[in-house]
Amino acid sequence: MFPLDKFKELKTPFYFYDTDLLQKTVETALNAANRYGYNIHYAVKANANPRILSIISKNGLGADCVSGGEIKAALNAGFPADKIVFAGVGKADWEINIGLDAGIFCFNVESVQELEVINELAYAKNKIASVALRINPEVDACTHHHITTGKQENKFGINLDQISHVLDKLKQLSSVKLIGLHFHIGSQLTDLDPFRILCSQAVNIQKQLEEHKITVEHINFGGGLGINYENPEQNPIPDFNGYFEIFHRHFPLKVSQQIHFEPGRSIIGQSGTLISRVLYVKEGTSKKFAVLDAGFTDLIRPAFYGAYHKIENISSEEPVEIYDVVGPICESSDCFGKQIALNKCRRGDFIALRSAGAYGEIMASQYNCRQLPDSYFYDSL
Ligand code: LLP
Numbered sequence: 001m002f003p004l005d006k007f008k009e010l011k012t013p014f015y016f017y018d019t020d021l022l023q024k025t026v027e028t029a030l031n032a033a034n035r036y037g038y039n040i041h042y043a044v045k046a047n048a049n050p051r052i053l054s055i056i057s058k059n060g061l062g063a064d065c066v067s068g069g070e071i072k073a074a075l076n077a078g079f080p081a082d083k084i085v086f087a088g089v090g091k092a093d094w095e096i097n098i099g100l101d102a103g104i105f106c107f108n109v110e111s112v113q114e115l116e117v118i119n120e121l122a123y124a125k126n127k128i129a130s131v132a133l134r135i136n137p138e139v140d141a142c143t144h145h146h147i148t149t150g151k152q153e154n155k156f157g158i159n160l161d162q163i164s165h166v167l168d169k170l171k172q173l174s175s176v177k178l179i180g181l182h183f184h185i186g187s188q189l190t191d192l193d194p195f196r197i198l199c200s201q202a203v204n205i206q207k208q209l210e211e212h213k214i215t216v217e218h219i220n221f222g223g224g225l226g227i228n229y230e231n232p233e234q235n236p237i238p239d240f241n242g243y244f245e246i247f248h249r250h251f252p253l254k255v256s257q258q259i260h261f262e263p264g265r266s267i268i269g270q271s272g273t274l275i276s277r278v279l280y281v282k283e284g285t286s287k288k289f290a291v292l293d294a295g296f297t298d299l300i301r302p303a304f305y306g307a308y309h310k311i312e313n314i315s316s317e318e319p320v321e322i323y324d325v326v327g328p329i330c331e332s333s334d335c336f337g338k339q340i341a342l343n344k345c346r347r348g349d350f351i352a353l354r355s356a357g358a359y360g361e362i363m364a365s366q367y368n369c370r371q372l373p374d375s376y377f378y379d380s381l
Contacts, residue, residue, distance in 0.1 A: 002275075002314050007350055013276040013294035014360045014374040019055060022357075024269040025237050026059045029267060032240035036248050036259070041085050043223050043264030044070040048360040049375055052268060053077030054279060061118035062105070064223070064262035068095035075102060085262070087134065087182065087221065089155055096121050100129060106219065108134045108182040109155055112169050115176060122175035132180030132220055133158055137201040141186030141194045141224065156184070163205065167212045171307050178214065180260075181205060184222025187265060192246055195221070201206045220260040221247060227269040229308050232354045238266040265358035272357025274299050274300035276375070278313075278349045279328065288323050290345045295327025297333045297365050298373045299356055303333040304363075310354040325351070329368055 041062035062083030063074035138158030276294030301307035
């Protein structure tokens with residue numbers, strides 16, 4: 001699966017992307033969404049590598065952005081402005097202006113204060129900004145507490161008890177137009193039941209809007225579909241059919257209403273692998289360490305969230321030994337996994353950290369004055 005002969009010429013660590021799998025994943029997601037006429041906006045935050053963005057945009061998806069920089073990256077990669085949504089709890093004025101100038105499809109608004117600023121900035125440009133209210137639906141996504149967003153204590157969205165106040169405020173603002181509702185309850189959901197609960201909450205919120213004589217055209221359910229980190233080979237493409245079917249069954253569409261999604265991880269997660277070399281095999285008193293040339297500066301998820309990434313020695317077929325797999329950074333948290341069974345490691349062996357396409361390269365840093373990892377693609381190595 002990995003072209004080791006070509007890897008030999010490359011400086012490690014680097015990200016290696018399976019562009020065929022990405023293309024298949026995008027097609028599967030699109031086919032599943034098209035069954036119900038659903039719209040997909042790829043969550044750029046998961047991976048903004050220009051080549052990846054361009055593959056995704058060529059397939060006709062929209063983009064979900066959370067910063068002015070992401071809007072620029074999406075436009076550069078060919079995503080049409082009228083398929084760009086812009087979310088985020090702290091949009092700066094210059095970022096809002098980028099969205100207004102480009103004529104993006106929708107601002108997902110997270111507070112009354114933000115609504116007032118967008119209204120002011122749009123007014124100054126003699127434009128009307130389309131907005132969706134991001135509602136905090138108080139649904140527990142049952143995922144890691146760092147990546148759960150739909151509970152009342154989270155900073156995201158407008159709380160249920162504030163909706164009426166926001167709707168009243170909207171009536172006074174002439175340069176924003178309410179076109180939708182937006183939700184996002186969390187990321188890496190493998191139990192899909194919270195999405196069913198989200199649907200019933202969305203139905204209730206719609207009823208509340210109707211009491212104000214408002215029907216919105218667009219409902220955006222965010223992202224969150226998880227991937228299988230334990231078995232990337234067996235489940236390279238997430239179950240998009242099962243995912244969309246939940247919304248089809250539990251959220252009855254009104255005439256002329258459209259549904260939107262913002263998947264990130266489920267689109268790109270399994271297509272990326274972090275490739276590194278073993279620098280040293282260090283014998284501790286009671287354990288062995290495989291010291292890699294990749295560290296948490298290249299892939300922060302294990303250190304930051306305690307996340308699991310499957311680790312493989314792709315150079316060796318020697319009998320398995322047990323290692324703590326660590327990086328070179330001067331922090332104890334720079335550890336990719338403890339007590340990991342790997343084919344016997346030797347200096348120079350290639351180690352693959354799987355399922356690293358989402359929130360991998362994009363979260364890399366230069367701590368310790370390290371270089372950012374390079375990226376290579378299956379079809380152009
Ligand atoms: N829409 C909104 C408003 C979001 O906040 C997110 C992710 C998404 C869509 C895409 O969610 P996805 O389909 O990728 O689950 N760095 C963390 C994940 C943070 C997710 C933040 N928001 C990680 O490495 O697990």
